[in-house]
Amino acid sequence: METAADVVAAAGRVVALTGAGVSAESGIATFRDAGGAWAQVDVADVATPAGYRADPAALWRWYADRRRAMRAAAPNPAHQALAAIEARVADFVLVTQNIDGLHQRAGSRRVLELHGSVEEARCTGRGHATPWPDPEPGAPVPPLCPRCGARLRPDVVWFGEALPRATVEAAWAAAADCDVLLVVGTSAVVEPAASLPRVAAAHGAAVVEVNPNHTPLSAVADHVLGAPAGVVLPALVEAAWGAGGPASPGEARGRI
Numbered sequence: 001m002e003t004a005a006d007v008v009a010a011a012g013r014v015v016a017l018t019g020a021g022v023s024a025e026s027g028i029a030t031f032r033d034a035g036g037a038w039a040q041v042d043v044a045d046v047a048t049p050a051g052y053r054a055d056p057a058a059l060w061r062w063y064a065d066r067r068r069a070m071r072a073a074a075p076n077p078a079h080q081a082l083a084a085i086e087a088r089v090a091d092f093v094l095v096t097q098n099i100d101g102l103h104q105r106a107g108s109r110r111v112l113e114l115h116g117s118v119e120e121a122r123c124t125g126r127g128h129a130t131p132w133p134d135p136e137p138g139a140p141v142p143p144l145c146p147r148c149g150a151r152l153r154p155d156v157v158w159f160g161e162a163l164p165r166a167t168v169e170a171a172w173a174a175a176a177d178c179d180v181l182l183v184v185g186t187s188a189v190v191e192p193a194a195s196l197p198r199v200a201a202a203h204g205a206a207v208v209e210v211n212p213n214h215t216p217l218s219a220v221a222d223h224v225l226g227a228p229a230g231v232v233l234p235a236l237v238e239a240a241w242g243a244g245g246p247a248s249p250g251e252a253r254g255r256i
């Protein structure tokens with residue numbers, strides 16, 4: 001822990017890549033852990049274009065339920081510690097596979113959402129983007145696009161679909177130019193996100209993994225902190241910068 005904290009404290013440019021594990025301590029089930037989302041429901045039904053075509057109403061309802069749970073959840077100490085790191089280092093980018101918005105709610109500012117967000121929907125006609133609509137009694141499910149009347153779908157990335165290009169490019173550029181890449185709470189089996197730490201490592205960055213379980217990235221990581229993120233990340237912030245607590249974002253910005 002001390003060595004990893006020294007490496008982070010000395011870094012000018014830090015990238016964090018997060019996955020579902022960072023939100024586990026907020027009560028949001030991960031995908032592949034025991035009892036996770038993919039044990040409850042078939043991936044093909046809710047995370048592929050074919051699943052949407054087969055039953056758009058069921059898929060919409062699944063995301064509407066998840067969105068409700070995500071909005072009811074609160075950011076945990078891991079999200080807060082990542083926001084604290086952003087306030088401490090000169091250049092910080094948070095790349096997340098999560099769609100729950102908890103990083104932003106914890107105060108993270110530079111957030112790249114590789115897999116979209118449950119706050120947005122888009123239409124299956126011309127791709128019009130729209131905020132996730134509030135459910136209205138008697139309205140069709142899925143709701144219809146306010147601009148063109150086509151069915152809406154969640155603005156998230158499903159298997160077989162491309163990730164948003166500008167977001168991917170920004171994430172890859174940040175990883176290729178960082179001193180430290182923190183990888184937190186991801187099983188690192190879904191591409192292209194799983195490759196991001198390797199990109200950083202190939203460009204000379206130190207990779208610090210935070211995950212209670214072994215992943216394919218553990219062998220690549222320079223430091224493996226094998227405990228829950230809500231425990232490890234606040235301890236890392238304290239070890240790196242002392243117990244004085246995180247700088248306020250304003251303080252840090254004044255310093256940069």
Ligand code: OAD
Nearest residue numbers: 019020021024030031032097185186187190211213228229
């Ligand atoms: P996974 O469910 O595959 O992996 C969650 C990871 O979090 C595992 O490695 C756990 O060991 C770890 N974990 C669990 N609790 C933790 C904690 N308290 N602190 C730190 N780590 C913890 O989730 P992702 O890697 O995010 O994509 O999955 C990647 C993508 O696969 C998701 O974005 C989603 C899914 O299918 C799509 O749906 C397109």
